[in-house]
Amino acid sequence: EAGVVQSPRYKIIEKKQPVAFWCNPISGHNTLYWYLQNLGQGPELLIRYENEEAVDDSQLPKDRFSAERLKGVDSTLKIQPAELGDSAVYLCASSPPQAPLWEQYFGPGTRLTVT
């Protein structure tokens, strides 16, 4: 069974440019999470989807960050414009229906460097 797929794995952009990350969850998983992990920190939840509905986006900085999961499968996370402080690893995770909270399968992440 394929795991959570994320692309790109690495991205380097200049500040003020837009950037987008893509996540394909494990087949059949209806819950999808986007996390931000700064260097030396644990992951922090940005947004959680149940199917196509964003059920928790309280930690998403909505002035520059946006996310979508139009068909309840793949998801994209966008930053526009990027700032130096956005340099971090962006992790996507997914869970099957009715799964306990701890059962999250993480993707390999996208390492963003903003110069």
Place this chain on the structure above:
Amino acid sequence: EDKVVQSPLSLVVHEGDTVTLNCSYEVTNFRSLLWYKQEKKAPTFLFMLTSSGIEKKSGRLSSILDKKELFSILNITATQTGDSAIYLCAVPNRDDKIIFGKGTRLHILP
């Protein structure tokens, strides 16, 4: 404010040594504590602890929870170079959001 504090933040030991990683927490409506291993980038689940004093064990890894003192430890015996990773402790809060600690970066020298 919900928080998870791990110590030490980094640890370097020789292969064969035993290590103990610490995690203390403050969270309202505590239900469980989670341990993850993060190699390269993707965290992988190790243990979920819900009851005090009951050890969870998987091979050379074991973990125990103390709900009175609000902490947990993760032990790794006879360490191997493949154990080198970041070990994350996490606790779900009342909003079902997982609060992660900063992690302990463990490096095993051959």
